Every structure is written in C-alpha cells, then in structure tokens.
Amino acid sequence: MSIKKILLIGIGLLVAATVFAAGGKDQSGASTAETSAQMKQAVVNFWTWRPEDVEGYDKLIAIFESQNPGIKIVQTAHKNTEYNTILSAALSGGSGPDVFQSRAYGGLETFAQSGYMEPLETWVPELKDFSPASRRGASSIKDGKIYGVPFASQTLFVYFNQAMYTKLGLKVPQTWDQFLANLQAMKAAGIQPLANGGKDGWTLEVLLGAIAPNFYGANDFFDAVVKGQTNFKDPRFVESIRKLGELKPFMPDLFMGTSYTDMQSSFINEQAGHFIGGSFEAGYFSKQNPDLKFDFFPGPAAKAGAPNYVSTYADGNFSMNPTSANKEEVAKFLRFLAGKTTGDLFINEFKQVSSVPGVDTSRSPFIAKVLQVQQYNTPYVFLVGFRYQQPTGSVLAQAALQGMMAGKLSAEEVCQQIQEGIASYYEPFRK
Template identity: 35%
Template structure:
C-alpha cells in the first residue's frame, strides 16, 4: 500500500508541474493585450496627473484604430529620466517616448534611441520654430510637439478683489503690490527654493523684465552679451530682492508645498507654467485664477515666457513602429489637439485650434502678444552640468546666503564658455 501511495503522489506531482508549465508558457506567448490578443502600444511620460485625460484621448484614437491597444504608462516626474534612460540602455522602454524639449530630448536622438519621423503624415502642420524643440543637430525631426507652454504670474482673484489690488503695469507697481500683500498678512509669492527647476522657471518669468526680453536673447546667443553683462546681473538682483516676499522657511519648500499655499489661499501669487491650471482646478474647483505678464523694469512691454513643451517620439527598438506612427499621426490632428486642450487646459502645439476655456484662451493670446524665449531652456540647456542646472544650483546657494547675484552670473559664464561657441 505504501508503494502504491507513493507512486500515486508522484504521478500527481508530475501532472501539477506539467499544468503549471503550460500555464506559464501560455501567458508568455499571448502578449500584453488585455484579452490575450497581441501586444500593447505603450506611451511613456512624466505626466502622472494626465492619466484620466489620456484614457479619453486613447478612446478617441481607437474610434479610428480599434485594433491597436494603447496604454499610457507615466512615471513620476523626478524619476522619469532615470527610469527611461535605464530602459533604453537595456534595449527596452516604451514604444512612444515623451521627450524633454530641445537639447535634453535630442540627446536621445544622438544616442540612437529614437526613430526619425520626417516623413510622418501630418508633421508639416507645425511651424519650423515649433519643430525646433524636437529637431536634432542632424536636421532630422524626432518628435511630434505636444503643447506650447507659457510661464507667468498666477494670482488669486478673490484676494486681489478683497484688498482692492490690481494687476501691476510696471516693476515698481509689482513691488508695491507685494508690499501691500505683506502688510495685510498675506504671503505675496508662493515660491520655495528646495527644487532647483522652480528657480530657473521663476527666473524665466522675472528675468526678461530686467535684461530686455528678445533683444537681449538675440545679443547673448550671438555672443554680443554675456551672463556677466549688467542687464543679466540685474535680473539676478531682482530674484534676490523678491525673497522677502516668499513664504516663511522657503528654503525647505518644494512644488507640493507652494502649490498648497496657493490653492488654500494662503499665498496671493504663484509664478508657474500654464500646465498648472488643470492641477489647481482639480485641487480647488472654486479657486478664481487670474494671471498677468511680468511688467518691465525698463519701461518696455511686459513679457510672457514661452517655449514648446515635450514632444512624442518613437523608440528605435520598438517592435510596434507602424502602430506608433499611427498614434503620432493622430497627434498632429485638430481632433487630438482639441481634446488635449479641453481635457488638460493646455495650449496645443497644433496651430489654429480654439478652446472654450477663457483662461487658456487669454493666456494663448497674451503669449502671442508678449512672447519671449525661455532662454535657459531653449539655448543654454547643454554642458555638464548644463548651464540651466548651474543656474538652479547657484540660485539655491544665493538664497542660502552662500552666493551673490554677481557670483551666480560668473558661474554661469564659466559653465557656458565650455561649449557655447559665441563665447569662445
């Protein structure tokens, strides 16, 4: 009996292992599709907050391409670059990659990780200037531009109305506005210095009011001016001056902290990009948001800092390139642009698309009228570390009392001269 029982248990063990093996094999060969039918076209992004909107965008895409399964798989903004680069170096990564604008994104093209898309149907809808954010040094286009960003000073309309305040028209009026808010016990500007990118963005808003906007950008990119020129140093002086209007303990505050200060109405103003509208409305639907271009300190026109935000490119190692092209072609259409704008309160890169959102429309109009380049992102986001990153680090040092505005300028110039030919 014992021998028969042992034999019976042995047969059961063999059968169970065989069944388990069949089960594993089946899941490996069926692909990633939800119903086991084919692979899923994956989209990588740093915009975790856009998941619900992309579900609707994918649904619209599937109305025309029901056979292509698409999944939006974002990573946390601060972790995205590391996760993406690690995957690409292993020959993997998402089929469609959201590219950082200008030089950082085009580094992936130079490394051979992206598929050129010059022949993509619909790519010619974009202007040359817009495509420049996804055009590499080899002259080839590697991404479909997603949106046009602007950076400006948001403000709480209710606080302004309650205190009888108006949008400033000059730099002196802007300082007076901050003083009045401070006197009333309201934090004037929601800004923290813990995260460096917040400082380069804030400087992109404040700086042109002092160094002269597009004229200075042309001069410095041609080598006629430098970062140690008087105009640029004055922009750093202005950044230093504004610290008295930041929240208490601003050195330890990051993005989540300053956003909370603004949407809970503890701070009256918030220097940030146009992409933030959707997030703020989600946090506080009743928040009355206004904005104003930054008034000039030189008696010139106000400025709205603008640039092309991320583009979407195709992973050179993707096994779904044809499907990826179809999705990118969809992203060049007015149908996509309208849906993108309506769902995310963003200015789409596809030209001529109107939105019903009054705030977004007003920002788009102001961007067209008062546009100036995000100089550090568009022209000086190179080097090791980049000049943009150097600005962020040195401004953090300035706010900790370890650096001066003039010292920041000298560090920037020393960094840029290592790669920027007009300075050499």
C-alpha cells in the first residue's frame, strides 16, 4: 500500500519535473530567439589558465564588448596544472574554445603541429611589430608560422629585501663575489640569506636561468649549443653549474625539503633576504604583503665591469581554434589582445611585462626596470632551446640539479646527464 503510494508520488514528481523543465526550455528558447532578433550576437569562448586573473580579463572583455557590440566573449579559467590536459581533450573532441591561452615553445609546438591552432600572420597584422624574441615563443620550429599573439615575457633575476639591505648597510652586488659577501653578511646577522630550496625541481631550473648565463657566456654559448658547435659538457657550462652549488650554505636548513610555496612565504614574510625567481612573482609578493619593500638585481657577473645577463622567455600566447565558427570575430578579439589597451592592462593590472610593443611603463617602475635589465638578455636555455622532445632539457636539468644540490652528483655528472639525454634525439649533437 505505502510502496504503491510512494511510487505514485514519485511518478507524479517526475512528470511534473519534466513538464516544468520543458516549459523552462521553451521560455529560454524564446528569449534567445528574441535577443538574436534584436541583434545578431556572436559568442566567442575564451579559455585561460589564470583563475586568479578572471577579474582583470573581465575588465578587458568589457572594454572590447563595448567597442564591438555584436560580439560576446565568454571567459572560462582552468587550473594551470590541468589546463593542457583539458584543452587537448576538448580540442581533439571538437568542443574546444574559439580562442585560448597557449603555452610558448615546445608547448605551442604540440598544439600547432596537431592542427589545433590557426596561423595568425594574416589575421593579426600587428604581429610583425612584436619583438623577434616574443615571436619566437609563438612560432612553430617546424614551419616557422606564428600561431599566437604573445602576451607577456618573463625575466629571471634576484629579488632582495630592501629594508634588510638598508639595515645591514649592504650595496646591490654587481659581481658574484659581492653577492656571496652580501649573503654572508646576512647569515652573520642571523638572517636567512636565501629563500630558495630544492623540493620542486623547476625552481632549481629557475635558479640556473638567473645565475648561470653570466658564467657560461650567455648568448655566445646559447647560439653555439643550439647549433651543436659546443655541448653541455663545455667547461664554461660545467663551471656555471658548479657556481650554483656555492649557494648551498645560504639556503634554508634542510633546503631539499623547501618547496616553492615555502620559498615564497619566507620572502613575503621577511624571513629571508633574497629570492631567486622570475618577474612573475612581483605581483603576488606585493599583493600578499603590501608593506614588503623589495627590489631586484640581475644575475651577478663573473667579473667586475662585465654586463649582467638575465634569462628571458615568452610566457604564452593567445591562439585561435581553426575550427571556430566565428573566425572573423575571434580575429577582432585577437587584434584587440595585440593592442595597447591589453598591453596597459597587463602592466597595471597583472604586473606582467606585456609583449605588446611600445607600451607605456611610466605607471609601473618595476616593469620599467625589468625592461631596463633586459638590455642584456639571453634565452632561458632549456625552455627556449630544448623543450621540444623527450627527455626535454628541463626534465633532465631539474632532476640532475636536485641530485647535485643534495650532494649526490657533481657538476660534471649533471652536465653529462643533460648532454646524454638531449643527444639521444637532438640532431646537431649526433653528428
């Protein structure tokens, strides 16, 4: 009896729900029909890997939509670490976004050579004004075509706590010896000199990018090694790796357990005096601790008077899905993303070094200084040159550097491993 009742009620509810749902659908159908009658609005789906920047992009989209009333941009942000997986699944399944943030270099190659990106030279004529370095991150090494509008460049250098420098009477170091002396002075004063640790391998690759170019001979070495005229067993490169080991005494206690977030929090909370990292940190630092007075200097030179080189790389691009139904509208949006409005927002909102040429940096002294130290720039060696095939230079370097920092491998062994790994596929090393 009661079971019958329950069943009846259940069926009744089901019918009601279906009827209401259908009614709802009808209504919404009618309303979209109405709006499309009023104005034909093209919907452009836009994906990013920056959930933290959603508000900033909303501002940008609002400006674009007010200039282009016929186009509606729908933003979706995915978690950074899951972005590639979600994006490749969506694109291969035919349900990808119309326009999306794309990685640079090897990460771009994966998607471009799979046919998931539209070449943009004709769609976005502004690209020819971008710097060759930023275009390199948006181009396929296979066909040389440009598959994205570069959005930002990153630079690797040494952050320091200004208050601590003032208190200890330290001067910004120009050479390696001066840098080590400053670290020593902090240690003597009972301050943790360096925030960096080794638990997350990629932070060690960043360390290499910030410090090593001044010892391995920056662009001379990079150009030669990419062409196969020298290799990673070059004594200059070995020496640069050995120099990284000299930082060990200034790293935190048990630094092999110090993760990236530990590094950030010790610098933000003024427990450590230096942080070797990238220009992408600055926005987060000042957001987390607005009272933190920090500045940065480029990697110290081997000898006094020599230029201070910094590693730079393209952070990423905006790319177009070749199967998009609204290519014209996407192109309009991409041209907007290649323009000054976007460039200014990147600088003032995201505190990122926009790749848009000729942007105004007057309101951001930090970015003005980053652009200034970029006068001696060299490509971030493994990301720019050796991240196209497995095992990538980054995989090899990160693991081997962990071995060296833990005292398991010598600098020679690190270079040997990197060289052998890359030589397993890199043609110029196989001759």
